[in-house]
Amino acid sequence: MSKQAFQDYYPEELSHCYGCGSNNADGHQLKSYWLDEKQGETIARFTPKAYHTAIPGFVYGGLIASLIDCHGTGSAAAAAYQAQGRVIGSAPALRFVTGALNVNFLAPTPMGVELILRGKITEVKERKVIVEITLSADDVVCVSGSVIAVKMPATMG
Numbered sequence: 001m002s003k004q005a006f007q008d009y010y011p012e013e014l015s016h017c018y019g020c021g022s023n024n025a026d027g028h029q030l031k032s033y034w035l036d037e038k039q040g041e042t043i044a045r046f047t048p049k050a051y052h053t054a055i056p057g058f059v060y061g062g063l064i065a066s067l068i069d070c071h072g073t074g075s076a077a078a079a080a081y082q083a084q085g086r087v088i089g090s091a092p093a094l095r096f097v098t099g100a101l102n103v104n105f106l107a108p109t110p111m112g113v114e115l116i117l118r119g120k121i122t123e124v125k126e127r128k129v130i131v132e133i134t135l136s137a138d139d140v141v142c143v144s145g146s147v148i149a150v151k152m153p154a155t156m157g
């Protein structure tokens, strides 16, 4: 697994995202990494806090959606650099935002354990990357989802 997270390469001015921005003290500050770069597999870990509760003992689905969202957009940026044979973070920055987010809650997600997000890059085009994601707790896949990440429009930054 690579040591530096994809989000660590985001430019300062794009590091305010609630889900993954290192400049957002109130956010989740999710960190995503290659698990197997050749296979296009990525990983992130997150342990919910008590205030992320939905029903006592179980994680709020909106939190889960935002984790899938940011693991997807981060993985998309890394995959786009990889596809162009470029070092991640090199200029000009490849910026991706969420075009579509799909989340399927397969089983209740328990509180009190580390959640593991695994991403698989399934399509890389010049303006679009698709990432399929699972979220597991205690080795049980509780959620599956997908992110269609699209190049950030000029109007956003």
Ligand SMILES: CCCCCCCCCCCCCC(=O)SCCNC(=O)CCNC(=O)[C@H](O)C(C)(C)COP(=O)(O)OP(=O)(O)OC[C@H]1O[C@@H](n2cnc3c(N)ncnc32)[C@H](O)[C@@H]1OP(=O)(O)O
Pocket (backbone or CB within 6 Å): 006, 009, 010, 011, 014, 017, 019, 069, 070, 073, 077, 078, 088, 089, 093, 094, 095, 096, 097, 098, 099, 100, 125, 127, 128, 148, 150, 151, 152, 153
């Ligand atoms: C390492 C450095 C990285 C730096 C990164 C820092 C960023 C960090 C940010 C963290 C962010 C955190 C996450 C957040 O919270 S991001 C915040 C939430 N997202 C937004 O606000 C985005 C708002 N939407 C838009 O700006 C536009 O609609 C976008 C940009 C999405 C598309 O605009 P546009 O319509 O002009 O796109 P295109 O014509 O070039 O299409 C290109 C391809 O994409 C396909 N498509 C498009 N939309 C959809 C859709 N809804 N479903 C399925 N597919 C869609 C399209 O068919 C085409 O595919 P193909 O025909 O080629 O197959």
